[in-house]
Amino acid sequence: MSKPQRFSNFRMLLNQPMLLLTILFIFAILIIFIILPLINVFRLGFTGPDGSFSAETFVRMASNPGYQKTFFNTMKLGGLVACISTFVGYIFAFAITRTEMPGKRFFRGIATLPIISPPFVLSLSLIFLFGRLGLVTNKLLNIDSFDVYGLGSLVVVQSVSFFPVAFLTLTGILESIDDSVEDAAYNMGASRWHIFRTVTLPLSLPGIGSALLLVFIQSLEDFSNPAVLAGDYSTLAVEAYRVITGLYDMQGGTILAIILLLPTLTAFAVQRYWISRKSFVTVTGKPTQKRRKLHEPHIVWPLFGACTLVSAVVILLYGTVLAGAFVKTWGVNNTFTLEHFKYVFSMGWDPVKNSMILAAVSAPVSGILGMAIAYLIVRQKFFGKKFMEFSSILTFAIPGTVLGIGYIFTFNQEPLLLTGTAVILVAAFTFRNMPVGIEAGTTTLLQIDRSIEEASTISGAGAGTTFRRITLPLLRQAFFSGLVYSFVRAMTAVSSVIFLISPKWNLSTARIFALFESSQYSGAAAYIVIMIVIILAAISLINLMVNLLFKPKYLKRTIS
Missing domain, CATH: 1.10.3720.10 (MetI-like)
Incomplete structure (x- = not known):
């Protein structure tokens, strides 16, 4: 200016x-x-x-093998959750916006439920189902040695918690793609898979990249699930809390918080840069005829089955917490x-x-x-x-x-x-x-x-x-x-x-x-x-x- x-x-x-x-x-x-x-x-x-x-204390803590392991644990968890959540979110978003799949309102509600629920819900569900006194491990399978705590459980609960973030991001991108672009390829004889691979997927790449980064940030920041389910798998957010409250080392906890802040700020900056630089707009502003969405059974029903499976998992987890609130002592x-x-x-x-x-x-x-x-x-x-x-x-x-x-x-x-x-x-x-x-x-x-x-x-x-x-x-x-x-x-x-x-x-x-x-x-x-x-x-x-x-x-x- x-x-x-x-x-x-x-x-x-x-x-x-x-x-x-x-x-x-x-x-x-x-x-x-x-x-x-x-x-x-x-x-x-x-x-x-x-x-x-x-910077002496920062360098000493950053070079500590234990805290380095915690850092890489956090990055590994964030990467796994980002990929899984974005994949599930894309399936939901594509099925709801691009097909004539039945039950869209129900699936949309399921996809937004984790956003409005309190923390600890899914962690508590896994403990109720797979803990030492869990319904599945103790009552159905009679397994005493199963350990519900650790990376696997964290990936499950965070993926279910954060796939709605990817779903909401990808829904907007997929809804903005003009149907006529795909119809033109279809009229030229291209298969639905070829159209998806060469048209729809490339046009939705900005949303996929943004969803990956947003979920990655959410996973890194998450405190409640690792605090309950991490076990021996340490993460930066929880470790910073434990250093401050358990060791009474305010500076040490602050340094761990700074180490956590650096990748979240980096991911946020990349996400903002990605969105500002990438433009795959296909809407011209001209009136277009409303076209029929994908209706082929071999496309609709597999997507319906995938959304149903994820929805069943979400309902099971939330239903377990609801049931657990009405018993004296779960498992006992x-x-x-x-x-x-x-x-x-x-x-x-x-x-x-x-x-x-x-x-x-x-x-x-x-x-x-x-x-x-x-x-x-x-x-x-x-x-x-x-x-x-x-x-x-x-x-x-x-x-x-x-x-x-x-x-x-x-x-x-x-x-x-x-x-x-x-x-x-x-x-x-x-x-x-x-x-x-x-x-x-x-x-x-x-x-x-x-x-x-x-x-x-x-x-x-x-x-x-x-x-x-x-x-x-x-x-x-x-x-x-x-x-x-x-x-x-x-x-x-x-x-x-x-x-x-x-x-x-x-x-x-x-x-x-x-x-x-x-x-x-x-x-x-x-x-x-x-x-x-x-x-x-x-x-x-x-x-x-x-x-x-x-x-x-x-x-x-x-x-x-």
Whole structure:
């Protein structure tokens, strides 16, 4: 941007003081709650005994054979899960978007279930099924030597947990491919397999690459599943937690968190570069005749069978947790009981209530902030816009463990003393979950004609009024997505808050983790079932509120 353009944009902002204040406010909170904690993480990791800069401890830990093994364990797990999840996600996405397979709504629901469920669900299911007192190993096969802990179980639970991420990414790519491209090849005599191999698959490569990287990041960041199922298979996220809480070595844990941060940031940067550089768009904008999707039985029914098999696994795992919540002691005394639910609602309700309160507060803050940042990035011109865009979505690539450590050091002293309060938890939820809302808002805004907002501006409305009355109603679906994601992730967060909870503000996920550590699995199952019910009810309520609050009632008036 040239100097005259920057000066012109600055003068325009001076004429809109509310817009200028909003930009400055967002810059301030991004620096305080994202950039500063990240700087403090690196500062602690590279500080010597005398307080000066030193890489000695980092080099010593990075060269430690045990921690090197942990690093490669984490990379190996992430690579395996990324490949398997992307493969399964592609099958689901292709079957739902490109074929006339029956039961699409059911399979789509199955593919999104792991996204809205609390952590530990699938890990608990595997323990119930294949643990020492498991239904399969102990009751059906009578095997005493089977070890449910380790890499194999982690690959299973993470693949089931994260294939929805690949599914959602690949669905958008496959839906954007114009049917006429494939029809042209089919009319020329090409087989369906040849068309898929030479047309469909190459055109969906951007989505495959993006899905691989996104799932890889999710696997590296995962704390809850390795904390329960890893056994002797160490991972960086869990090891950093154990070094801090078990060895009381804050700098050592921070260094492990930095080592974890480096590959996640690298994968995130590659993913963003990949998406920005690769363009396989085939939609021309011209009206096209709606064509029949793939209907050949030898294509549809194998895909139907594959989706059914995966769905059966998901239903089995979730059904096992549901059953485990209603027995006295799984594998020992399977008598039906409601004792675990009575305990949650009487003695153990405070953590659930705290999670609901903090999620209810952080979700709208995260949603509105996400829409505001998306609007500024897409619709406004100002100095530092690239910095705002980068820093606001940076937390997607920052592991929760790293964010939690950064918050401990940033907000543990005046003038930013927030440790032990609800504010620090709300801030962690807000800035951790905001990137999804920003991405959804940015994508939607790029599809909205600027003339709609320009009509409001010509009529004399300021930027704030236009955003509130015109843009925000048009962003209703993106806003809903941001709210739901923020609420669900706040209810189910573990790694980002494991260091931030306090006796006054204990959370349901921390309580579940404590029950796991004491092997009270049925009690943990009761908490999980209650959380799933709360999350589903909250999603319905959020949908109702968004529809009532953000109707585009001003749109026709402005256009006319």
